[in-house]
Amino acid sequence: MSAEPVTATVEPGADAAIAVSVNDATGAPVPGADVLVVVADEAVLALSGYQLIDPVDVFYRTAFTEVGLEVDRGRRSILLADPQELLDAIRELEGTIVSTTTFLGDGAGGDDADGGFAADLAAPEGRSVDLAQGGDGAGEIEVRQNFDALAVFDPEVTTGADGTATVEFRLPDNLTRYRVMAIAVDGTDRFGSSESNLTARLPLQVRPSAPRFLNFGDDFELPIVLQNLTDEAMDVDVVLQTSNLEIAGSAGRRVAVPANDRIEVRFPVRTESAGTARFRAAAVSADHADAATVALPVYTPATTEAFATYGTVDDGAVLQTLAAPTGVFPQFGGLEVTTSSTAVQALTDAVFYLTEYPYRCADAYASRIIAITALRPVLDAFGIEDMPTPAEFEATLADDIKELSALQNWDGGFGWWFRDQRSRPFQSIQAMHALVVAAKEGSSVSQEVMENGRWYLRNIREHIPADWTQETKDMLEAYALHVRNLDGEADAGAARALWNRGGADLGLDALAWIWPIVADAGIEAEIERTFRNRATETAAAATFATDYGEDAHLILHSDR
Template identity: 30%
Template sequence: NRPDTQLETMEAAMPKGWGYGGGKSASAANTRIRSEFKPWAYYNGSVVAGKDGLATVSFKLPDDLTTWRVMAVATDGDLHFGSGEATFIATKPLLSNPILPQFLRKGDRFEGGLSVTNNTNKQGNLTVKGELDDNIEFVAKRSKSSETLRAKLGTGTEAYRFPMEANRPGEATVRFVTEMGRRMGDAFEVSLPVQSLSVSETVVESGTTSDRAVIPLNTNKNVVSDVGGLEVTMASTLIPEITAPAKDVFREDRLPFLEPAASQLAIAANLQILGNKYGQAFGDFEPAKQAALALEKLAKLQQPDGGFAYYPGMEYSDPFVTPYAAEAIAKAIEAFPYLVKPEIVDGVEKYLASIWAEPGQYEYCDEELCKSQIRLGAAIALAEFGDRRNAYLADIYKEREQLDLVARIELARYLSALPGWQQQSQEMFDRIQESIYETGRNATINLPRGWGWLNSETAAQGSALRLFIARDGSQETSDRLLQSLLSLRRNGTWQTTYDNAKALNALVDYSETQPTPPNFNATASLSGQKLISAQFEGYENPTTSVNVGMDALPKGQSQLILDKAGEGTLHYLVEYSYRLPGNQPGRFAGLRVSREIRPVGSDEVLQRIDLATPEKPLTVKAGQVFDIGLEIVSDRSVDRVIIKDALPAGFEAIDSSFQTSTPSLQAGADSWAIGYQQIYRDRVEAYADRLEPGAYQMHYLVRSVTPGTFLWPGAEARLQYAPEEFGRSASATLEVK
C-alpha cells in the first residue's frame, strides 16, 4: 500500500553457495564425517493411533544441520480430519556448511570452500583441512589434493574460500574437516559433478562389408587433446545400427514431453528384446533403468481420462500421440513385464477404447478423415495389448485414399492380421508397392509432404519394411527396404527421437527374419597398428568395440581398415568426435539466436552474444541479479521449437514463479508463443509449438553466486523434428569477482 517505498537489500555475510543455509549441508573431527544429506527425513502415509489418540514413530535424521519441520494430517475415515505441525533444530556447537557451485565444467576456476558457525559464544583457534579427489584440485598450492588453514574464529559465522580448478569430468568429492580446540569439530563430504566439455563435431560412418572396408581419418593437430576420440564397433548383427541411435536418444537430457518419453521407452524395450535374442549386453545403456525413467515421465503426463498430455501443464490428452505412447508401453510389457504398473495400462486402454468409440469428442475433429485417423491409431495400439477390433474398420477403409501414405501402410498391416480383411489388405499392399522405387541396392518409399512429423520419411520407410515382413513379401525387397532405411541416417542416427524409435521397431522385426548364425573373424587396424580383433561365431558374443582417446590418435591423414574373413556380414560403426580449442563461434542454420545480459530492472546491456565469440570475458560482482534475454529469429513458420540456454557454473537460475518471490525482481516478458519453460541446475529450457516469421523473446533471472572464471556455452534453438534446422549463439567466458 506504499508504492513509493523502497527497501534496501541487506548484504549477506557471504555470497550464497550450494548447500549454504540448510538443505544440503555438512559434520565432524574425531569427528564423524557427515555425508548423508536429504531434503526430507521421514515419510509414512499410514500411522495408526491408539485408543488414546496418540501415535509414535521413530526415524534416523539425515546429516543436515538445519531446522526440521514436522507436518501431520489425521483422519478418522469418516470425512473428519485435522492437521498440525511443529519444528525442531539439529545443530552442533561448531558447524560447517559447503560454499560450492551446483556443478562445474572442465576448466572452470573458482573459489570454493565452507562457512563455519561458532555457537559457543567463545573465541578460539580454528583449523580447517580440505581434501579433493582427482576431478578438482587446489590451485597454486604445494599439494593439489589437500590444504590446511589456521585462523582465529570469533562468535557467529565466517566464510573461508580456496582457489580450485575442475580438471577432469566426473563426480568430484569435496571434504572439509574443521576443529576448534581439541573437543569441538565438524566435517562434511559432498559430491560435485564436473561436466565434460561438449564436442564441437561428431562424424559417424557405418555400414556393412563382406571382406574389407577402408575409412579415411584426418585428425587436426589443433583439436583439444583430452576431448573426444575414435570409437570403433564391429558386430555380426544389426546391433551397431541400433546402438548408435540409442546412444543419441539416451545421452541427452530430453524435455519431459510425451513423444520423447514414449520413444525412449520403445527403444529401451527393443534393446532388451534384441539383447535377449543375441545374448548381448549394451554397456552403459541398462535398458531396464532407461525404461523405468521413461515410464516415470509417462506417469506424470497421464490424465484422469487415462490418456497422456503432450507436455507438463497441458490439461487434456493428446489423441494423436497417446496411441504411439501406448504402443511403447505394450512393447515394454513384453520386455519388462515387472516394470509397468497396471494402473497405467488400465488407464490408457480405457482412453483408447474411448477415442475408438467416439473420436469426435474433440472439437477440432468433426470430419470423417480426422475421426478415421484417430480410430486407426487407437486400433493399432489396442491390438498391441491383444485387443484387435474391427467394428469401425469399414468406415476407416472407406477413407483410405484420403489417408496419408504412412497411415495407409499401417492400415494395410493391421488388416493383414484379420481373417475377414485379407483381400482388402492384399489390394492395399499391391497399391503400396507401386509407391516403392527400387534400385539394385535400395527400395525407397516415394512420400508426399505429410501433414505432420508423425508421418516422416523414416516412419514411412520403417512402416513399409514392417508391412513387407508381415505380408511375407520378397526377401530381396525387404533387404532393399532395410538398406534405404539405413541410408536415411545422418552421422549414424536418424534425426529425431521419434524417427529413431520407428526405425528401431522395423529393425527388430527384420532381425527376427535372420536365422543364419555367422562365423567369421574381424580385425580393425589404424595406420598399420591393430586396434582390436574378434571371432564371431553364432550369437553368443555378437559385438565388440574399442575406444581410442584423442591423444592416442595419429595426427594428420590416416586410414582405418576393417578386415573380415569367414562366413557372414560384418556390421560396423565408426564414430569420431572432437572439439576445437577456445570459445566456439555461433551457428546459423535456419534460426538465429542471440543472448543479452543486463542487470535486473535495467535497460543497460552488459554484453550481447551473437554469432561471433566475444573479445573479452563478461565480468560481474558476486551476489548480483541479472536478466538473461534470448532472441530467437525465424524468417519462416516453424513448428515445435526447443530452446536451451546453458548456465555458467558461477550463476544460479532464479525461479520467480513462487508466491514468495520478490516482486521487485522480475524478468522481462516472454513472447506468448513460448509456452513452456523449465529451470535446471545447469540450464534453462523452453518450448514453442509454433513460431511464425519474426523475432521472439525469452527471459529468466540468474544470481551470481560463486567467484571464479567459468565457461559459458552458447544458447541454442532447434526444431524438435528437424534438428538440422537450428541456431546457436557463440560461447563465452564469465568472471565473477
C-alpha cells in the first residue's frame, strides 16, 4: 500500500490531501479495505522515537514458548475476529436482528482562533509599525496560531472499487515536516502499512524562540528567527505586539535576511504581572509575509515567606502588632485572619461520612476503625451536636473489627470484599494498621488474626507484584514498617536499609513512616532536611505534595 501527499510542499494552514492506494500481493487493487490515516508533526514524533508498528507483528505475534503455552492478555497479541461473522452467529443463535452503533470520532477538529486576541494585542500608542511600507502586496497578515501537532486522525477511510481513497484536511499553522502514517486492514488476515512526508513552509518564515514560562519581574531578550527560503535576499520589516509584556525600546525593526539563510532578532521585554503573557511577531517583505502568536505562563515569585501568630480571645479584644515587610512585591501575599470555636468542627462532616458509609469492604472497615479510634475521645469531650453516642461508637467499632477480621486470608493478608480473594498489599497493611491501633486502645481483636497479619507484614516484600514501580514498592515497605512499629516491633535495620536504597528520593510518606524507626542521627537529620526543602508554606499552613503517577490506584492515593 501507499499513502502519499497529493502535493509534497504546501503552506501552513492550507488545504492538503493524502492519496491512499491498497493492492494485494499480486498488485491487484483491494476494494473496501479499512484504512487508518494519521498525519503528525515529525518533530514531536522524533522526541519520543515513535515508529509505526508492523500490524502483522501486532496481530500474529507468536504466543508459545518451549515449555508450553504463554498466556498473554495484552493488546499486542490479540487476534480480532471478523465483527460481521460474530453478528451472523448471534443472529443464527437468537433469531433476532442485532443493530450496531459505531462510537468513533470523525477526526475533524474545530478552528483554534482566539476571538479576543486581537484586542489584547493592540499595539500601544507610539509602538505601532506600518507593515504596509514593506511593499504593495503587504496588507493584513494572516497570523499563525493553531500549532496542533496532530494534523489529522481518520480511522474510517475505506478504499473504493479501484483500491484507492483520498483524505482531505486542513493543516495546522506549524512550519514543519509532517509524517504521514497509514495502516490498512482487509478482512481478518490481510494487513499493510505505509509512511511518507509532507512539508509545510513559507518563503518568509517567522519562528519565535520563546522560553517555556516566565516569572514575574523577568527581564529578558525575546528571540525571533526570520528565515528566508528563497534564492534572493530580503529586506524584512518585523514588528512585535505584546500583552502583559513591556517592550524596552522600539517594537519594530528592518533587517536584511540573506538568500536561503536565517537571522535572529532580539527584543528586550519585561513581564508586567502574573498570569499569561502573549505576543505576536509579524514580518513582511514585498509580497511575502508571516506572523505567529505565542502565549506563555507568568508565575509568581519562586520564593515566599510566611509568618503566623496564634492566640485566644476569651473576652473583649486582642491587639496584635504587625510590622509591614520591606523589599517585597506588593502585588502578592496578604493578611489572613481566621477564627474558630475549635478546629475539631472541621472533622465532623468526615466522621459522619465514615459512620454512614454503606460499602462493606476491607478499606472501608479499616478507615472507619482508624478514624473512630483516633477521634472518639476528642469528639466526646466537645459534645458535637448530632454525633453518635459513645455506646454507638463502641458498637460500630466492635462490628467493624469483627467484619474486617473475617476477611483475612490464609497468608495473613486481606482482599477487597471477600475472604479468599487475592490479598492486596496496601489493603492488607491498612487493615493491620486499623487492628493494631484498635487493640492498643483496648478493643478486642483475635490474637490469631494479629499473628497472621504480623507474619504478612514481616514478609511484605514477597507479596508486592514484581512489575510495580520501585517508588510504590518502597512506599508499601515503609508503611508496613510503620505499622509494625506501632505494634511494638520496630525494625531499625530494615528502615535503614530502605533509606540506603532510596535516600531522599523516597516518597514523603515513606520517609515520614521510617523517620521514627531508623535510630540513626545522621539519617534523621537528612530526612528532616528533605521535608524542609519540600514544604510549601503559607501563613495558614505548610503543605507537602506526593505523586505516584499511574500506580496511585494501587495504594488508594489521591491528590484531593
